[in-house]
Amino acid sequence: MTPTIERLHLRGVDLEVVRCGAGSPLVLLHGAEPVSPGAPFLPLLGRHAEVLAPSHPGFGHSTRPADFDTVYDLVHFYLEVLEHVGHDRVTLMGLSFGGWLAAEIAATCSHRIGRLILVDAVGIKVSDRETPDVLDVFNTAPAEVRRRSWHDPDRWAPDYDAMSDEALVGLARNRDALCLYAWHPYMYNPQLKRWLARIAVPTLVLWGAGDGVVTPAYGRAYTALIPGARFDAIPGAGHHPEVEQAEAFVERVVDFLEE
Amino acid sequence: MQAWYLNENPYPFVPPHVLDTADSVRASLPNKFCDPKVAADLFEEALDEYLLCDDVGINVVSNEHHSGINCLFGASPLILGVLARQTKNVRILSLGSLITVRKDPVRVAEEYAMADVMCRGRLEIGFVKSGGSEMASGNANPIGIVDRFWEAIDLILKTLSYREGPFSWEGKHFTHRHVNIWPGPWQQPHPPLWAATGDPTTSAELGRRGIVNVMVFRSAEETMRAWASYRKARAEAGLPAPGPDRFGYTAFVYTGDTDEEGVRVGSKLLWFLNTGLKSAPQYSKLLPGAVPPEYAPALYRTKPRPGTVAAPRPAAGLIGITPEQAMAKGLMFAGNPDSVYRQIKEFREKVGPFEHLVLASRSGFMTHQEATKGLKLFAKDVLPRLAEL
Numbered sequence: 001m002t003p004t005i006e007r008l009h010l011r012g013v014d015l016e017v018v019r020c021g022a023g024s025p026l027v028l029l030h031g032a033e034p035v036s037p038g039a040p041f042l043p044l045l046g047r048h049a050e051v052l053a054p055s056h057p058g059f060g061h062s063t064r065p066a067d068f069d070t071v072y073d074l075v076h077f078y079l080e081v082l083e084h085v086g087h088d089r090v091t092l093m094g095l096s097f098g099g100w101l102a103a104e105i106a107a108t109c110s111h112r113i114g115r116l117i118l119v120d121a122v123g124i125k126v127s128d129r130e131t132p133d134v135l136d137v138f139n140t141a142p143a144e145v146r147r148r149s150w151h152d153p154d155r156w157a158p159d160y161d162a163m164s165d166e167a168l169v170g171l172a173r174n175r176d177a178l179c180l181y182a183w184h185p186y187m188y189n190p191q192l193k194r195w196l197a198r199i200a201v202p203t204l205v206l207w208g209a210g211d212g213v214v215t216p217a218y219g220r221a222y223t224a225l226i227p228g229a230r231f232d233a234i235p236g237a238g239h240h241p242e243v244e245q246a247e248a249f250v251e252r253v254v255d256f257l258e259e
Numbered sequence: 260m261q262a263w264y265l266n267e268n269p270y271p272f273v274p275p276h277v278l279d280t281a282d283s284v285r286a287s288l289p290n291k292f293c294d295p296k297v298a299a300d301l302f303e304e305a306l307d308e309y310l311l312c313d314d315v316g317i318n319v320v321s322n323e324h325h326s327g328i329n330c331l332f333g334a335s336p337l338i339l340g341v342l343a344r345q346t347k348n349v350r351i352l353s354l355g356s357l358i359t360v361r362k363d364p365v366r367v368a369e370e371y372a373m374a375d376v377m378c379r380g381r382l383e384i385g386f387v388k389s390g391g392s393e394m395a396s397g398n399a400n401p402i403g404i405v406d407r408f409w410e411a412i413d414l415i416l417k418t419l420s421y422r423e424g425p426f427s428w429e430g431k432h433f434t435h436r437h438v439n440i441w442p443g444p445w446q447q448p449h450p451p452l453w454a455a456t457g458d459p460t461t462s463a464e465l466g467r468r469g470i471v472n473v474m475v476f477r478s479a480e481e482t483m484r485a486w487a488s489y490r491k492a493r494a495e496a497g498l499p500a501p502g503p504d505r506f507g508y509t510a511f512v513y514t515g516d517t518d519e520e521g522v523r524v525g526s527k528l529l530w531f532l533n534t535g536l537k538s539a540p541q542y543s544k545l546l547p548g549a550v551p552p553e554y555a556p557a558l559y560r561t562k563p564r565p566g567t568v569a570a571p572r573p574a575a576g577l578i579g580i581t582p583e584q585a586m587a588k589g590l591m592f593a594g595n596p597d598s599v600y601r602q603i604k605e606f607r608e609k610v611g612p613f614e615h616l617v618l619a620s621r622s623g624f625m626t627h628q629e630a631t632k633g634l635k636l637f638a639k640d641v642l643p644r645l646a647e648l
Contacts, residue, residue, distance in 0.1 A: 169555050
């Protein structure tokens with residue numbers, strides 16, 4: 001069950017795709033960082049599904065055309081990717097920023113999607129105008145971002161001193177790309193909330209119970225806007241339950257896939 | 260050579276323990292630490308210094324920064340309005356409205372045109388790329404600054420110079436379907452243009468466009484590199500070689516009766532670097548887009564590894580500088596009038612001729628009286644000799 005890295009050339013983008021496992025197809029859209037081929041949850045999930053995890057254009061080793069710079073571009077690009085993966089329907093899973101993309105895609109085009117899984121997803125505005133829903137990871141002190149991102153930061157937060165040059169360059173490139181797409185309005189599309197009701201597939205909303213980047217209460221509000229969606233929180237996890245609680249995370253996903 | 264006076268009008272009166280414990284003196288320091296009554300006095304003093312300059316033949320510079328102790332001038336156009344009416348003689352440079360932060364360049368052009376008309380053609384317009392904590396303060400995406408900068412300049416210049424409006428602009432970053440400002444600028448087709456940069460790539464584009472390239476607190480080496488790039492770009496484009504009037508240099512300058520006084524009082528100016536630049540990592544080295552990702556190893560690690568390429572962050576390298584170092588680098592010219600003249604002359608011989616010297620001659624805890632004395636001495640005993648250069 002070793003993940004492989006493939007390339008897909010589409011609409012001027014040279015896309016990096018991590019592939020792992022066998023079974024019904026599951027397209028996984030990442031958050032601030034591409035899914036690492038070494039992530040322990042990948043082979044666990046790969047026992048139950050064929051996971052396809054592209055790095056968004058501009059992230060990881062995927063290219064980004066010069067005029068490709070909005071969530072609109074990403075959504076249309078992934079609509080096209082779904083046409084190209086060779087399956088009538090896929091399970092679409094989105095983590096954090098990728099959850100925003102997954103929600104947009106599902107609201108636009110449910111016929112290519114069998115099931116939807118949103119994990120600590122951003123993308124909508126829930127609270128009042130003076131209460132930010134999503135921690136500003138660009139304007140907040142790094143120590144505070146670290147504290148609020150993880151249930152157990154000492155164990156899981158990246159250690160920049162230990163990382164290779166290549167990994168740090170990648171991290172900075174990913175941060176630039178996220179900033180390009182999501183700076184304003186910060187991490188949401190004001191119009192998306194209205195259209196979530198169009199999502200016509202079984203939906204699971206999963207959340208790290210200790211997420212301080214975007215809270216479980218936001219996740220519950222998100223869930224309430226998607227017809228028939230179910231919410232579940234994973235104890236002992238922050239913004240990255242797939243990392244901090246890989247087994248519990250995969251268990252919940254598999255239960256949902258087998259419903 | 261012409262002299263230009265710049266007072267960034269900082270607010271140094273925040274309790275030291277607050278400054279020491281704050282991770283940043285810009286963007287995130289609450290404004291409860293700024294007493295508006297003290298700020299009012301500072302505005303008045305700065306404007307009085309500008310009026311003194313008007314009397315003694317030193318041109319004036321209005322700049323703009325936001326949300327920090329380094330500069331209370333949060334809106335250059337407001338100060339231009341005062342200067343346009345209250346000065347009568349000297350030229351007024353705005354350096355400048357933060358065009359990578361402002362949503363509508365047409366409005367920027369409108370403000371500049373008004374100011375130019377009010378002062379009857381004494382305005383000069385300077386562009387700054389900005390960055391750092393200004394992106395948080397201005398709610399502006401730090402990615403794509405360079406593109407926004409040039410498109411904003413293009414739109415501002417067309418707005419100022421086009422006389423047969425309305426015209427339409429549908430660009431990548433800015434759209435405006437109905438541009439037709441009243442009045443247009445006094446100076447046709449537009450006031451003289453400056454831009455502050457030490458980045459050779461930007462300097463090259465300034466060269467192709469013939470815009471005055473002013474350095475702000477840059478070493479001789481950085482200055483020479485940028486201006487060489489300016490000259491080379493013009494030569495490659497088949498354009499005439501630039502005269503000295505295309506180049507400007509900003510330094511801390513203080514003239515005293517004696518060398519001792521000049522250096523002692525002048526050293527107060529270094530507060531700008533040593534206290535005023537303190538900026539949290541999220542507004543500086545970790546700000547997306549500030550430098551290419553290839554420099555991340557030098558910026559993200561707390562323990563540097565040998566062989567790591569340092570990131571090009573010239574301002575960060577100036578924090579903690581001593582007066583001796585600042586004078587050796589040409590960042591500060593200070594002493595008695597003879598010494599100040601000699602230091603400027605020697606620096607000019609080193610980097611090549613430049614017509615504009617911007618005097619950062621008040622900062623930090625330097626008093627209004629000290630600044631006034633230094634400006635008067637400079638105007639009386641240094642400036643006339645600089646005219647011969």
